């Protein structure tokens with residue numbers, strides 16, 4: 001959602017803004033769009049650095065005067081290389097874009113009211129988005145926020161109301177905060193009530209948020225959320241193994257018993273959703289298989305909505321530890337860190353783990369169990385939920401794990417066909433097709449298509465990566 005928040009800082013009268021989200025719209029491959037902007041602002045997950053660099057190169061090829069700006073996790077994790085590649089490297093939050101706009105185009109181009117430009121989004125099943133706090137008061141070792149170490153803070157009432165006004169009428173609202181609960185009870189109650197007021201006025205039918213495990217320790221929290229229109233909660237359960245949670249400093253999820261939380265939420269008409277992460281460097285295939293099979297055979301608990309590898313995200317304590325202890329595989333690329341393949345040496349033989357992982361991520365051999373679970377789970381809780389929640393609880397796991405069809409423009413589909421097969425292991429995965437320019441570029445831009453390599457043949461961190469991470473630059477010009 002960051003692009004829509006950033007767009008809010010740019011004056012609507014004298015500036016035209018377009019947003020392209022490669023997760024939603026597919027690869028950006030249009031010459032017309034590369035030629036068009038005077039300024040291109042890039043953001044994304046840390047692993048998307050190479051892609052951001054490629055997009056800047058395309059824009060520069062078609063318009064050498066274009067100003068390229070980067071911000072968000074990429075800029076914070078690798079400030080040094082970002083300052084070399086982009087014209088502006090923003091370390092801060094969305095507000096910082098205002099300074100860049102002013103420096104480049106003058107204050108006339110800065111918006112006075114800075115509410116997000118939700119009008120630029122295409123409605124996706126009527127879901128509206130809201131951010132009421134930033135960062136997190138915990139420090140799980142694998143989380144990018146722990147690496148960034150920025151303080152947990154809440155938006156002002158005025159800023160939350162401005163976002164809610166910009167949302168207009170929606171079917172449901174998803175609060176995107178990393179941790180909606182936080183460590184300040186007064187702020188939590190105030191934010192719940194602000195959203196509840198809008199719900200009571202009929203602006204949306206319900207809302208959902210992400211909360212940490214400690215939220216569930218106080219039963220009155222669920223009652224408060226339910227009384228204010230909350231219909232869904234997500235929490236990072238991560239793993240059912242207590243040792244795993246302790247080793248990742250995720251002690252606040254230790255009491256996240258799936259049965260207890262699902263029951264408590266259902267009693268308040270709230271559906272429960274969670275993510276799970278798998279770590280083959282500390283867990284065996286048998287242990288992970290047991291956890292997944294246990295969930296699939298128990299219709300009372302929901303399936304996780306997110307199932308992924310532990311990613312040693314650059315800058316996190318977990319990354320430091322993995323590299324120090326020699327767990328990172330050789331010749332790793334930053335773009336390998338996408339949670340869909342092994343990047344660390346597993347505890348068991350590589351071939352066994354890779355085969356299991358490939359099957360697991362495709363739900364191979366478990367598709368009928370998946371379908372059965374989705375229907376049985378929804379049926380089990382039908383009296384606790386309204387029909388919309390029941391339909392979502394059937395469809396969500398099928399969409400997540402049942403496999404998706406990649407459609408797009410003919411050019412995008414052709415590009416997808418060129419992708420090498422996924423091998424679920426960084427050591428055997430081929431380079432994605434994006435690394436081959438789709439236009440003939442000037443020779444000085446070719447280096448922008450080289451992947452950033454994290455480890456060398458021996459698994460040690462490369463010199464280029466260490467330099468990329470060096471010294472933060474507040475606002476490079």
Ligand code: B12
Pocket residue numbers: 001002005006023041042043044045046047069070071072073074090092093094095096097131134143144145176177178179210307308309311313338339
């Ligand atoms: C919604 C969400 C999803 C959705 C949609 C993802 C998407 N691509 O849009 C789904 C469920 C699909 C998802 C999946 C994944 N996600 Co996710 N997700 C989020 C979540 C909850 C909200 C993101 C958001 O829109 N926030 C609201 C916007 C306004 O804030 P923001 O992007 O953080 O930007 C702020 C600042 O960074 C800054 N900023 C950002 N860009 C820029 C640019 C400029 C110029 C400036 C000035 C400022 C600026 O300003 C913003 C305001 O505070 C975040 C956690 C969070 N609350 O942020 C995780 C998060 C982004 N996800 C994360 C991860 C790891 C993943 C997965 C890889 C998980 C997995 N293992 O499969 C996948 C990747 C999918 C993909 N290819 O994108 C990590 C990213 C870590 C990293 N640094 O790379 C996060 C941060 C969670 C975490 N704490 O670790 N995710």
Ligand code: SF4
Pocket residue numbers: 135136137138139140143144145146178179212236
């Ligand atoms: S509780 Fe969630 S957002 Fe907070 S540090 Fe842990 S993983 Fe990150």
